[in-house]
Amino acid sequence: MNSFILKTSSLFIAQIMIILSIIMVMRGHNFPGGGFIGALTAVSSVGLLSLAHGFKNNFAKVRMANYFIGFAMMLLLISMSAGILWGQAPLAGIWSTVSILDRDIKLGSPLLFDFAVYLTVCACFSWVILLLELDEND
Numbered sequence: 001m002n003s004f005i006l007k008t009s010s011l012f013i014a015q016i017m018i019i020l021s022i023i024m025v026m027r028g029h030n031f032p033g034g035g036f037i038g039a040l041t042a043v044s045s046v047g048l049l050s051l052a053h054g055f056k057n058n059f060a061k062v063r064m065a066n067y068f069i070g071f072a073m074m075l076l077l078i079s080m081s082a083g084i085l086w087g088q089a090p091l092a093g094i095w096s097t098v099s100i101l102d103r104d105i106k107l108g109s110p111l112l113f114d115f116a117v118y119l120t121v122c123a124c125f126s127w128v129i130l131l132l133e134l135d136e137n138d
Contacts (some may be wrong), residue, residue: 003052010052017045025118026111035117042118043125050129065130068123075116082109 021041028034083092095108 006052010048014045014049017041017048021045021118025114028114035114036121038114039118039121039125042122043129046122046126047129050133054133065123065127068119069127072116072119072123075112075119079109079113079116082112 021038024038024041025035028038080091082094083089086092086094088094093108093110095106098105098107
């Protein structure tokens with residue numbers, strides 16, 4: 001597509017979608033939502049940018065997506081086995097409270113699990129989008 005309006009507005013809309021996806025992940029370990037829904041929002045922004053601007057050198061980006069998938073799987077294993085290290089069930093939530101600027105923030109293995117799901121879904125669906133745009137010459 002060669003639309004000036006689409007190219008201009010897609011950059012702004014994609015940034016808003018990425019910010020919303022991060023908010024969904026951070027909210028998701030306490031409420032419904034989380035890694036999967038946030039990742040679908042982020043991948044939608046990748047699809048929008050792909051539609052508006054296209055991608056160059058897709059083969060290198062496809063390989064990078066493979067590395068993100070491996071890293072996310074490692075995070076999934078760590079978050080799932082955190083309970084075992086503390087003598088609890090394998091998927092038990094391990095929580096810690098951190099004080100930042102006089103505000104207590106609860107961090108735990110469910111948040112790490114949501115972030116790992118976020119990375120996995122982002123990498124997998126971005127990989128599919130990049131493969132769909134891959135030229136025969138790449």
